[in-house]
Amino acid sequence: MENTENMTPDTDQNCDTDARIAELRNGIDEIDNNLLELINKRLTLVKDVGKLKAREGRQVLDSTRESQIFERLLGLNEGPLNEKVLRHLFTQIMAASRQLQTPHRVTFLGPEATFTHIAAMSHFGHSVEYIPQHSIRDVFNEVEKGTCHYGVVPVENSIEGAINHTLDLFFESELKICAEKYQHISHDLLAASGTLQDIRKVYSHPQAFAQCRRWLQKYLPDATLRECRSTAHAARKAAKKQGSAAIASSEAAHMYQLNVVASRIEDVARNTTRFLIIGKDEIHRTGQDKTSLMFVTSHIPGALYKTLKPLSESDINMVKLESRPTKHQNWSYFFFVDIEGHIEDEKIRETLSRMESLCLYLKCLGSYPRATEYRQ
Structure with a gap:
C-alpha cells in the first residue's frame, strides 16, 4: 500500500493538474461527439434540400445562400474563434454539402499549387474535384462545354493591375461571374x-x-x-x-x-489578387452585391462621360473602370465597370437601361456577392 505521508506538495499539485486536464479532455470529447452528430444531421438535411432542388432543376451552388450563412455566423460569433478560421471551417462543411447533392468539378489555371488553385480551394473547399488547365482560355472553354461546373481565373492584382487576357475572354464568352475571391499573395x-x-x-x-x-x-x-x-x-x-x-x-x-x-x-x-468564379448560374441578390458590366461606346468626344453619367445621377458607386482595345477596329475600346448593387435592384436595372441607350453595346457579366478583401 502506498505511503501517502511521503507525498510532497508538488506531487499533490501534479495529481490535481492531471485530474483537471483529464476532466477538461472528457468535456472536449463530449463536445466533439456532439459536433460530429450535428454535422451529420446537417448533411442529412442538405441531402433533402438537394432532392427538392433536383426535382425542380435548380442549381446546387447557391452563392447567395452561402453568403448569407457566413454573414449570419460572423454576426453571431463572439470568439475566441477568429473570422478566418470560421470561414475555413464552414467552407469545408458547405463543400461537403454540395458534394452530397451533386459532385462538382471546378477547373482552374494550373498546374496544382498555383495561387489560382489555392484561391479555388479557399472558395470551394477540398471536397470538389479540381481540374487544372494550361491557359485561362482553356478554363473558359471547359465551363462553356459543361465539362466542369465552374472555373476560377485571376482578373487583377493589387500591384500589377488587370489580367488583360481574362477581360478579353469575357467579350467572346457568355459565361457569368458567379462570385469573386480576394487571395493574399505571399512568395x-x-x-x-x-x-x-x-x-x-x-x-x-x-x-x-x-x-x-x-x-x-x-x-x-x-x-x-x-x-x-x-x-x-x-x-x-x-x-x-x-x-x-x-x-x-x-x-x-x-x-x-x-x-x-x-x-x-x-x-x-x-499583395492581393482578385479571382473570379465563372459559370452559367444567375446569382440572386444578397444586399451586399457587385455587378460587372462590359460596354462599347461610339468613337466621339464625350461618349464615355455620357455613358457613365447615369451612374452618377442614380448615386451608384463605381468601384472599377478598365479599358481594353476591341481588336476589331483600330482605336476602338470596350470598357469594364464594376458597380455596387445587383441587377435585381430596380435602381440598377433602370440605370443600365439608360446606359444601354447611350452606347453601341452593353453586356452584364453578372451580379454576385461582394467579397471582403483580404486583410493581414
Missing part, C-alpha cells in the same frame, strides 16, 4: 538544398519576379533568373535541378518536396 523561395549559398538559378513566373525584385537584388544578385508559365511549374523545375530554386507558394513546397529557404520575400506585403 517563398523554395529549394531542395534549403540554403541560399547553393542557389545559382531561380525559376518563377514573370509577375513573381517583378514582385520580389528588391529581395533578389539584395540576397541573390548573381543568380540567373528563368521565367516559367506559373509559380507551380517553377517549383516543379526547381525540384529536378540541382543548385536551383523557385519563387512560389508554401503549398508548392509541400507538393514538390522542397524546403522553404526564405519566407514572404515579396517587396510589398499587402
Whole structure:
C-alpha cells in the first residue's frame, strides 16, 4: 500500500493538474461527439434540400445562400474563434454539402499549387474535384462545354493591375461571374538544398519576379533568373535541378518536396489578387452585391462621360473602370465597370437601361456577392 505521508506538495499539485486536464479532455470529447452528430444531421438535411432542388432543376451552388450563412455566423460569433478560421471551417462543411447533392468539378489555371488553385480551394473547399488547365482560355472553354461546373481565373492584382487576357475572354464568352475571391499573395523561395549559398538559378513566373525584385537584388544578385508559365511549374523545375530554386507558394513546397529557404520575400506585403468564379448560374441578390458590366461606346468626344453619367445621377458607386482595345477596329475600346448593387435592384436595372441607350453595346457579366478583401 502506498505511503501517502511521503507525498510532497508538488506531487499533490501534479495529481490535481492531471485530474483537471483529464476532466477538461472528457468535456472536449463530449463536445466533439456532439459536433460530429450535428454535422451529420446537417448533411442529412442538405441531402433533402438537394432532392427538392433536383426535382425542380435548380442549381446546387447557391452563392447567395452561402453568403448569407457566413454573414449570419460572423454576426453571431463572439470568439475566441477568429473570422478566418470560421470561414475555413464552414467552407469545408458547405463543400461537403454540395458534394452530397451533386459532385462538382471546378477547373482552374494550373498546374496544382498555383495561387489560382489555392484561391479555388479557399472558395470551394477540398471536397470538389479540381481540374487544372494550361491557359485561362482553356478554363473558359471547359465551363462553356459543361465539362466542369465552374472555373476560377485571376482578373487583377493589387500591384500589377488587370489580367488583360481574362477581360478579353469575357467579350467572346457568355459565361457569368458567379462570385469573386480576394487571395493574399505571399512568395517563398523554395529549394531542395534549403540554403541560399547553393542557389545559382531561380525559376518563377514573370509577375513573381517583378514582385520580389528588391529581395533578389539584395540576397541573390548573381543568380540567373528563368521565367516559367506559373509559380507551380517553377517549383516543379526547381525540384529536378540541382543548385536551383523557385519563387512560389508554401503549398508548392509541400507538393514538390522542397524546403522553404526564405519566407514572404515579396517587396510589398499587402499583395492581393482578385479571382473570379465563372459559370452559367444567375446569382440572386444578397444586399451586399457587385455587378460587372462590359460596354462599347461610339468613337466621339464625350461618349464615355455620357455613358457613365447615369451612374452618377442614380448615386451608384463605381468601384472599377478598365479599358481594353476591341481588336476589331483600330482605336476602338470596350470598357469594364464594376458597380455596387445587383441587377435585381430596380435602381440598377433602370440605370443600365439608360446606359444601354447611350452606347453601341452593353453586356452584364453578372451580379454576385461582394467579397471582403483580404486583410493581414
